[in-house]
């Protein structure tokens with residue numbers, strides 16, 4: 363009896379979309395998938411960075427509205443610095459400082475900042491979140 367190669371057929375990979383630069387309109391979800399998701403999961407467990415639902419919950423708590431929170435995220439993405447971090451110090455101790463995302467355009471940075479804020483898990487933690 364020869365094994366049936368059904369599993370192999372089913373596993374033929376779908377080639378990931380390699381669309382690098384999508385010119386005019388920036389799509390935050392797409393930027394997140396192509397760039398940020400390399401390091402950030404959305405929900406725990408963490409990959410190489412704190413999960414995005416935790417990260418953005420801190421930004422929403424510390425800023426008056428989503429516009430201010432998005433602007434602060436864009437600033438951090440352009441120039442990450444421990445002094446500007448809104449995360450508990452253990453985030454940088456555990457994962458290291460995030461590399462600057464200045465290869466993205468301002469439109470892409472703004473779109474992705476607004477998108478990741480929609481992922482925030484503000485229902486849990488009550489200001490004392492643990493990772």
Ligand code: HEC
Nearest residue numbers: 397398401411417435447448449453454457458459460463
């Ligand atoms: C190469 C890995 C990597 C990539 C890619 C990455 N990040 Fe990060 N990010 C980190 C690490 C590590 C931290 C935690 C340390 C820190 O805060 O600098 C972090 C922290 C953050 C923070 C919290 C900053 C703070 O206040 O400390 C935000 C917001 C963030 N990332 C958003 C993003 C977004 C949006 C993208 C995609 C455009 C992205 N990251 C891409 C590794 C990454």
